[in-house]
Amino acid sequence: MKPYAEMTKEELLSLRQDLKAQYHEFQAKDLKLDMSRGKPCVEQLDLSMGMMDVLSSTSDLTCEDGTDCRNYGVLTGIDEAKVLLADMMEVNPSTIIIYGNSSLNVMYDTVSRAMTHGIMGCTPWCKLDKVKFLCPVPGYDRHFAITEYFGIEMINVPMSEDGPDMDMVEELVASDDSIKGIWCVPKYSNPQGYSYSDETVRRFARLKPAASDFRIFWDNAYGVHHLYDHDQDHLIEILAECKRAGNPDLVYKFASTSKISFPGSGIAAIATSHNNLEDIKAQLKNQTIGHDKVNQLRHARFFKDIHGMVEHMRKHADIIRPKFEAVEEILERELEGLGIGRWTKPRGGYFISFDSLEGCAKDIVARCKKAGVVMTSAGATYPYGKDPHDSNIRIAPTYPTLGDLITAAELFALCVKLSSVEKLLKTMA
Numbered sequence: 001m002k003p004y005a006e007m008t009k010e011e012l013l014s015l016r017q018d019l020k021a022q023y024h025e026f027q028a029k030d031l032k033l034d035m036s037r038g039k040p041c042v043e044q045l046d047l048s049m050g051m052m053d054v055l056s057s058t059s060d061l062t063c064e065d066g067t068d069c070r071n072y073g074v075l076t077g078i079d080e081a082k083v084l085l086a087d088m089m090e091v092n093p094s095t096i097i098i099y100g101n102s103s104l105n106v107m108y109d110t111v112s113r114a115m116t117h118g119i120m121g122c123t124p125w126c127k128l129d130k131v132k133f134l135c136p137v138p139g140y141d142r143h144f145a146i147t148e149y150f151g152i153e154m155i156n157v158p159m160s161e162d163g164p165d166m167d168m169v170e171e172l173v174a175s176d177d178s179i180k181g182i183w184c185v186p187k188y189s190n191p192q193g194y195s196y197s198d199e200t201v202r203r204f205a206r207l208k209p210a211a212s213d214f215r216i217f218w219d220n221a222y223g224v225h226h227l228y229d230h231d232q233d234h235l236i237e238i239l240a241e242c243k244r245a246g247n248p249d250l251v252y253k254f255a256s257t258s259k260i261s262f263p264g265s266g267i268a269a270i271a272t273s274h275n276n277l278e279d280i281k282a283q284l285k286n287q288t289i290g291h292d293k294v295n296q297l298r299h300a301r302f303f304k305d306i307h308g309m310v311e312h313m314r315k316h317a318d319i320i321r322p323k324f325e326a327v328e329e330i331l332e333r334e335l336e337g338l339g340i341g342r343w344t345k346p347r348g349g350y351f352i353s354f355d356s357l358e359g360c361a362k363d364i365v366a367r368c369k370k371a372g373v374v375m376t377s378a379g380a381t382y383p384y385g386k387d388p389h390d391s392n393i394r395i396a397p398t399y400p401t402l403g404d405l406i407t408a409a410e411l412f413a414l415c416v417k418l419s420s421v422e423k424l425l426k427t428m429a
Helices: 009-027 042-046 079-089 103-117 141-149 166-175 198-205 238-244 274-287 293-303 306-335 361-370 402-428
Strands: 033-035 096-098 132-137 153-160 179-184 215-219 251-256 268-271 341-343 352-356 373-375 392-395
Touching: 009 402, 033 402, 042 306, 079 096, 079 251, 079 268, 079 293, 079 306, 096 274, 103 141, 103 215, 103 251, 103 268, 103 274, 132 141, 132 166, 141 153, 141 179, 153 166, 166 179, 166 198, 198 238, 238 251, 293 306, 306 341, 306 352, 306 402, 352 402, 361 373, 361 392, 361 402, 373 392, 373 402
Parallel strands: 033 373, 132 153, 132 179, 179 215, 215 251
Antiparallel strands: 096 268, 251 268, 341 352, 352 392
């Protein structure tokens, strides 16, 4: 079929009639499918059930250094967990603090601490006239929700396959001391699945911010979440690069096992410089005596080491890879060459990013919902939920069964066609 933009009005009207008939057939199926969040499926959760057997009432819950995990103490986490997550994050265990189950919680706390007490002796952000954050877009809605909650002004920075527009980042950061941070998902980004190029990481490490309390919020959520054994993205390690560039305090690096073991029951960590760690610990000691050491020990004994984690992630990939490939195959079969959409083909992570014709995303998502498939809200991948082009849609293939996913993807492609035809017909009116 030729591109929709080359069709006559009569051809588009005829096509719309055919597409509407197909859409009514989907509605008659009474679907109830949810593709709104990037959640592991049941089969993925089952991979970690052995973790429930690692510890029992007869287990020795003593760490190698003699720490009794049943009791209070160890503010920054047990050594076994530090070694495991340090290997996962490609950093030295001495640079890590182990937290509870959620890296998002750690990011929230980090922003909150900066708001109320400042960073390393700087003025608390709440006492400043204005605080701004750079937000690569499309990006992660929960990042944007944190900064919006604290009343921080968010500035869109366009993403490319190499990462954020670094010319824009460098210029803004150097010229405006009210810019205090930037959100980053550097590997298999949410939602595009892009990984930052070597040049991008090096330029981040060499930023010259006007604000001494500017920090890069480096959310390495998908550091080991490859879809393929051999075709994998690799990232320069940011802490080492910042140290090499003479900017050791510039970055906070976050990660967790949420999509490795159990979401909501994993362990999270921050890795950063010695100076930043001391600043964080000064607050943390007033917040907690220590996080869940039993869960830290459980993770360390289940995975044993990074090699055990890598093998575990291969099992995850075997489950979700066919789902990504199914969506990509349907999009190619149904939409390739029509000129009504573009989509990413990630090698890892949890999402596929789709860009429709301008002004169509909300309509596509609404049509899907009306036919029984719930997608991520259009606009969610932009600060304040406002996509200036109304074109980006995040596709989350992991949670549904493969059969349900195929049905949902076929409906999605149909809704893209229908919305695009309507859009083009309006331009002809």
